[in-house]
Amino acid sequence: MPAITLPDQSVRQFDGAVTGTTVAAAIGPGLAKAALAMQVDGQLRDLSFAIEGDAKVRFITRKDPEALEMIRHDAAHVLAEAVQELFPGTQVTIGPSIENGFYYDFARNEPFTPEDFPKIEAKMREIIARNAAFVREEWPRDQAIAFFEEKGERYKAELIRDLPETEVISIYRQGEWLDLCRGPHMRGTGDVGAAFKLMKVAGAYWRGDHRNAMLSRIYATAWRDQKELDAYLLQLEEAEKRDHRKIGKEMGLFHLQEEAAGSIFWHPKGWRLYTTVQDYMRRRLDAADYQEVKTPQLVDRKLWEASGHWEKYREHMFIATVDDESEKDRMLALKPMNCPCHVQIFNHGLRSYRELPMRMAEFGACHRFEPSGALHGIMRVRAFTQDDAHIFCTEDQVPAQTAEFVALLAAVYRDFGFNEFRVKFSDRPEKRAGSEESWDKAEAGLKEACRLAGVEYELNPGEGAFYGPKLEFVLRDAIGRDWQCGTLQVDYVLPERLDAVYVGEDGNRHRPVMLHRAILGSFERFLGILIEEHAGRFPLWLAPVQVAVATIVDEAAPFAKEVAAAFRKAGLSVELDLRNEKINRKVVDHIEQRVPVLAVIGRREAEEGKVVLRRLPGREQVTLTLAEAVATLAAEAAAPDLKPVDVAVA
């Protein structure tokens, strides 16, 4: 006699076991029609699931968040059926729903191409129109394995074999077709609807392991209705316009070319942006009691052997030799990290506990040989500069130093317009240096530090640095990709390997702990994200060209030059536009170039010594004297850390 409690706390009694379909029908015809699935005591179930005893039941309709995931999962099954119908001999593997859609990995000798999409989509619509019911069956394990093997579905058989013995093997049928699946599913293929679209093909390793075969993956998106789909596609288009590679080209910020794959040619405007950010960071670090240093680019192999990089990291290092007989045995490496060099400075002379925590900062240019497929614009490159620093401190100082660092990072991110970021906690990786005890200590210390700093993080198991666990501060780009920017790593290993010591209060020698930390991560990556975040329309203090001074007539040129010079003297970045073009044209061009302020000088302004300021891409304008214009813009262009603090006026 199950008593079913509904979300509104009403209770319904039934005789014997009932399915969701029955319960929904008992509640009303509207719900019977709308219900796609249900949640029984918090577990998502098919409507056909038999409820044996008392339970809390909530029905899932198309409006519920769970529905979107089910639409996508069901669409994946439909895709798989369509592909197997069209391309016999293709093996199915897995097809989960993901953010914004789903994918399905197929094993097929010939990979799919986008030209196959219309055909596959048409077949999918056919299957959806058939509206075959999803029917769940439970099979004995051996029978399931034998069935799929007999069908030549090696991958499915392998999946079942690897399921734990206790796991129920469930099969979902949709008409003639069936698939191994945990479920649950909606009522039938018709519930998928029409708002889906195949997006791209890609290779993907079986089980995500590069030693395995490469499968052919089809990515697709699916939504509740056409309106949602259209909105998503529009959003993708908009995101593409923010791509830093595109904007970098349009604004003339930088370029890349194959003779220096993975290294950036910064053009004047891009470099202006870079140095603005660097100057800001330098002031921030100075204020936070860091000391800036500069260490060598090329360092002898001996140091990398001592630090452990030669053993753990060599494949990613650029090695340099000299074509000279007397130097033939010398092997140098371009530094992939700054830490060993910073320890050399720490070790130069005997340190006292009084000097700790010592914060050693460097805008360190590093080179890493990244796999060719990993390179991405300026976000993943082979030559980059970190806003790196190492905090040498005692074990006791770790929590406070961590808290201080997180506060500094958050303040910096805020100044750049990032109010939200994610934090990941990465613990010991397989390939690591140092004892288990030191890892235990480092991980516990970092967790404690997070608790103290009030940092909420997600666990990221096995992804730590080889010398210590790390916090990763993650920002998202325009296309929705996540990038690690800031980081904080606790390291007991390197001080040990490179024999860093300080003299403690007790007069004995002690081992310092090193905190590796970066706020931006690399300038290159951070600038890429910054470009995408602002779509190239930077706040005034960051804009590479802050003001364009444009003339209406040639006669205005002498005064326009004066105006430009006055702006420049006030520290603004100015472009003087004296071209033989109409003002209309100049307005358009500077909007395209994403210049934030246009100063227009016509005959009238030249005579009166005034300036018309227009905020691009807006249309409003104000007329100011030159002195007012300079004062206004100079104040507004001050970096956030240099702006006078607002004082409440009585």
Add this chain to the structure above:
RNA sequence: GCUGCUGUAGCUCAGUGGUAGAGCACUCCCUUGGUAAGGGAGAGGUCCAGGGUUCGAGUCCCUGCAGCAGCACCA
């Protein structure tokens, strides 16, 4: 690195095995104008590189390099 796609003027891109194209940008000329593209002329090419097929290759084939998407990698 792996799978697939792409590589033509500074940029965005057409181009059917038979004389290398357009728009924008650039240079010059006309025009001196009042806030979202004024008009005309000109110049500009290692069709990514190397090999092959062919009477003939930007076009077809192979190899390499680079870029793009995804996967793997990411101290």
